[in-house]
Amino acid sequence: MDISFKNVSYVYQYNTPFEHRAIEDLSFSVKSGSFVAIIGHTGSGKSTIIQHLNGLIRPTSGSISIGNFNLSASDKPKNLKELRSKVGIVFQYPEHQLFEETVAKDIGFGPKNFGIGDNEIMERIQQACTAVQLPNDLLERSPFDLSGGQMRRVAIAGVLAVNPELLVLDEPTAGLDPRGQQDMMDMFYQLHKQKKLTTILVTHSMEDALKYADHVIILNKGKKYMEGTPTEVFANKDALSKVQLDVPEVIQFLHEFKERFEGEITYSNQSIKQLASELTNQLKGLTNNE
Amino acid sequence: MNNMLIIGQYVPGSSFIHRLDPRTKITIIFFFVFFIFFANSLLSYGILTLFSVGSALATRIKVSYIIKGLTPVWFLILFTFLLHLLVTKDGEVLFRVFTYPIYTGAIIQGTAISLRFFLLILVTSLLTLTTSPIEITDAIENLLHPLKKIKFPVHELALMMSISLRFIPTLLQETEKISKAQASRGVDFKTGPIKERIQAVVPLLVPLFISAFKRAEELAMAMEARGYQGGEGRTKLRELKVGPLDWVALLCFILIIVALFVTRK
């Protein structure tokens, strides 16, 4: 699904003393099948952007197209339900939306609302469980008896079970342990490749953005601050530190290496091993020259 | 939906009305609500209207916002007016709607009652618009203090009030968040047959209750951890103080009331 935002602004509680401009004159586009990371501090408008993608809110000004759907201040798509069946959003702390008696019912809730048949739902529950690595014997338990991490997985499975074409993830790993975070991100990436999804990831982690995204958008106070491929964006360390954002550790390291030894290694998605050998070569070169 | 959530919500400011002691405001409003029923002449209504509208303007809150905040009440006011038109049968017949007679008395009474109603709501909403919930509770606790003598749990009541007030916006936010999350999973809160719409509330209420209980538990624990053990011997962070401003306000109000009685029929 292709997405484009054109000069989109959104004002919360428009026309009241509590008016709050959350995003301002924002334009960007996302190509079908790409993996886009949106990065910005808390309050920079990330979650606000995301809500537009499901027609939960409409822009105060500007226009948005998501596949065949168009949203603007005056334009309300009639088939919101269809849009929502194609765009799956994993909200921040999605475990807060669980409510059914059993895990299976909760996962099947979305598909049921979108009119999927019972047999198909059973199948989808199975698939979604496998995707999020949720043991099958939990299916008949109450979701409220599970651990936080398991609840998160159930909630995510509930979104995956709808089989969206566009998967939107709002800080999906916040509050998980480091190992759980890694697993979950790997799982999303695998899904992204396998099902040829378009994925939008909201994150605070530069490492994740570097590792998984094809395209990075940096937000600052509701405005687009930078945009480009991860290597492009993270090459610009000074601009990032102006808005108190760091670069990923690998890139930070190469930067310091350059300052110290005047060796030049540019990052282009090398693995740690490749980098290590490039580094050794350079260091050897340095010692030979002396 | 967002617009509905902010009715009577505190709008911080520094106007004369904002700076009054909350007890002054509550006292004035209490007596205003009482004395409004004494108005019976055009002039006396005029004086009360002048007082209410004047106070509303003095808050320096946008008039459009105050009016919008009253939206749900407009309907009730209109309803009251129409009801009076239909049932009151005093005075002469002014005109007929089809064959139904409308009396002059009905128009007068309808207007009077609706106006009273409007002024009541306006003045009480000025309290919540210009006074933070915390101040209101402090004031109520203070005003009810004498009831402690008859073992009335004043402090507990005030605590309950301030906690509820504190968590109303939180709960509203949570409601919005969860309803968005469920809408995104295909729940339709706004269209469809009544039965389905009622069922659609379950996925909203269950998570809401769970989070409310969780919050309550966490709050209780946090309060205990910080040594809370009831009102006995507790000191106040914010002391209420009656200043010259308050005396001026009270004096103005008393003058208004005197004027009210002078202009009564």
Ligand SMILES: Nc1ncnc2c1ncn2[C@@H]1O[C@H](COP(=O)(O)OP(=O)(O)O)[C@@H](O)[C@H]1O
């Ligand atoms: N429902 C709301 N009402 C009013 N303001 C809001 C609401 N939701 C978010 N905001 C404000 O909009 C801004 C952007 O919020 P959000 O999109 O949630 O940021 P992020 O997800 O990047 O942390 C914040 O300043 C926030 O306080």
Ligand SMILES: [Mg+2]
């Ligand atoms: Mg957010």
